[in-house]
Amino acid sequence: MNNWTIDSPQTLDIDNVRNLRLLAISGRFDVIAHQDPAETVTRLTISEITGDPLEIVNTAERLDIKHGKTDAMVWLTKDNPLSSRNHLVITVEVPAQTVIDAKTVSGEGLVTGLNSTVKVSSVSGSIVSDATKGALSVNTISGEAIVKDHQGALSTNSVSGEITASGWLESIKASTVTGDLNFDVLGPIRTVSTNSVSGSVLLRLPEELSCQVLANSLSGSINVNEESIKVIGSTTRQFGDPKQPMVKISVNSVSGSITVFNRLSRHEQEGVQ
Template sequence: MFERSVSGPEKLAFDDPVAELHVRIVNGTVNVVGTDEGPARLEVSEVEGPPLVVTQRDGVLTVAYEDLPWKGFLKWLDRKGWRRSAVVSLAVPAHTRVEVGVVGAGAVVSGVKGPSVVKGVTGDATLVALSGPVRADTVSGNVEAQSVTGDLRFNSVSGDLTVVDGSGSTVRADSVSGSMIVDLAPDGPTDIRLTSVSGEIAIRLPDPADAEVEANTASGAVSNAFDGLRVHGQWGA
């Protein structure tokens, strides 16, 4: 069992194995990198307001505020608690399970092969070269996924989703008003299901493509740029 309160710049290395990483911060930035060598490492370069609490227990490394629980995270809107900020960087074994929660902060997760879960209230997230299953839930934060090869699931109220060079076998995305741009380079069968109430949806596939597409809209237009694909049906223009 390891526990430390961090109120200023500090670097820590963890000799004990790390199987799970939990990070929850408000404002600032969090950067998580999966590596194939060395122990887990933490660098806190800036802390304003309440200290961050760093704990390691039974293979779980946690960097978070004591008053910011993971359960019900997306409903955390304590304005008084927003008077805080932290800049945190972590390097963990590539197969670590990663959970990152941000409120008003930017998050970057890269090189992780284990499952990744990202929750954001107003913070944006960038996901790079993740090969494990990925789940991203936001209220208004945007998510950009680059070269993600694992299954991707995204849920948001008004946040946008951008997928670049995606090659996972499954993409599931739901949003109320957020837009979705999904640029895929699949290396095998891929199942894509995108749903939005008022946001725009764009899917880009390699040409030629072997694809079956079903698109439904109540009031928006449907268009395509594939010569062999025709738009028909009574819904949509």
């Protein structure tokens, strides 16, 4: 096991890292896959740091990077993370297959180019995921989250923050309280599962896909292309051409709505123009 305590800007190279866990209270983190697939080192570039020193622990192919205290008792003191002077700006360059778990309280975060299992979380900060492949989990309380050009399964959780995602999403599992969720699906997708209290869900599908919607709601609504139905209780409806590939959409809500529409074909787009 190797340990580092860092309190000033510097660069650090670490070998043999397969799992990365990162926690930054505020500031910004960028987790970037190496452009060269032959590159195996994990490179940390600390550009700015104030407050507590940065704690780094490397053991059994796992690298833990932590800035600031987040245990339960700290939230009850004047040094709780939301009033902390901790600030970190760090870039972590990793092999694309590195498993990532990155968290921030109020900072900004970016993960890009990864081909692995990735989890990124925020309390009130904004997070962006770009050009990732594999299983992606995005979680926020009140911050904004943007997912661009993802290929694979997507899981999202939000309280009041807005989440926008696009790409070749193979499956979507989404949960929100009052935040809005927006998904732009570019290719075939197996299943979509959403849970909402009052937040709205917008889902755009490829032109050729039909859908079967299983809904359970107290007073929500389902809007599919030009059809709209009010849901009280449980209902199952099929929309589109049954001969076309079908995606199963499961909707659970209190009063939230889900809107599904198919992307226009090229011929229809030309007609609109």
